[in-house]
Amino acid sequence: MSGHTHPCCKIGPSILCADLSCLADECRRMIHSGADYLHLDVMDGHFVPNLTFGHPIVKCLRPKMPDVYFDMHMMVQNPEKWVESMADAGANQYTFHVEACEDIPALCRKIQESGMRVGVGLKPGTPVETILPYSDLFDVVLIMTVEPGFGGQRFMEDMMSKVQYLRTNFPDLDIEVDGGVGPSTIDVVAEAGANMIVSGTAITGATDPSQVIALLRNSVENAIQKSQLER
Numbered sequence: 001m002s003g004h005t006h007p008c009c010k011i012g013p014s015i016l017c018a019d020l021s022c023l024a025d026e027c028r029r030m031i032h033s034g035a036d037y038l039h040l041d042v043m044d045g046h047f048v049p050n051l052t053f054g055h056p057i058v059k060c061l062r063p064k065m066p067d068v069y070f071d072m073h074m075m076v077q078n079p080e081k082w083v084e085s086m087a088d089a090g091a092n093q094y095t096f097h098v099e100a101c102e103d104i105p106a107l108c109r110k111i112q113e114s115g116m117r118v119g120v121g122l123k124p125g126t127p128v129e130t131i132l133p134y135s136d137l138f139d140v141v142l143i144m145t146v147e148p149g150f151g152g153q154r155f156m157e158d159m160m161s162k163v164q165y166l167r168t169n170f171p172d173l174d175i176e177v178d179g180g181v182g183p184s185t186i187d188v189v190a191e192a193g194a195n196m197i198v199s200g201t202a203i204t205g206a207t208d209p210s211q212v213i214a215l216l217r218n219s220v221e222n223a224i225q226k227s228q229l230e231r
């Protein structure tokens, strides 16, 4: 038995494809359905060809749910620009894309100093080696399993080699997977070693989101248990 503690399973619905005119209600619906955190997709129309919302919306949402963990998925150019505003708005995790960032270590330090957890995101075409020199500086790696920009796309299974590599080399790391994850794809995600599971349309579009969240959790917890027995 090694001394490692496998990070625990957390399910974070993405509300990207929910009814954004009722954002707070949709977020509450997710939490009441058993979500561990909320994955909030920020798009700027430059880094990705789509627009969503920014820190003013997050700031309005925060007082309505003071204890919920907000994971900001920053699909924006110049991610260093919004660190202070997101921290001030009440974000807990600031996940930026390495493809949009000129100075990765400086941005990681800035996020950490502002009191948020540091997430680094990788688009499908970006190799995992890009972030290895900075492994002391981040808390979470986000492996995209679709091209960022839109919900409801098809899951890219070949991204699982990145997840496996990270889990093998960083047993304690929070590894987050995002894009096309749902009941039909969760088992490969779980077996590869991801523990933070983002799921959008599969949860928000379900008749019973709590059933889908329970199914995703069950798959990840089984895989964690199995990997611990094999050690």
Ligand SMILES: O=C(CO)[C@@H](O)[C@H](O)COP(=O)(O)O
Residues within 6 Å of the ligand: 014, 016, 017, 039, 041, 073, 146, 147, 148, 149, 150, 151, 152, 153, 178, 179, 180, 181, 198, 199, 200, 201, 202
């Ligand atoms: O960041 C993104 C897309 O860019 C996501 O968070 C997805 O939008 C999740 O939705 P599904 O792929 O699960 O429908």
Ligand SMILES: [Fe+2]
Residues within 6 Å of the ligand: 014, 039, 040, 041, 073, 178, 198
């Ligand atoms: Fe996302």
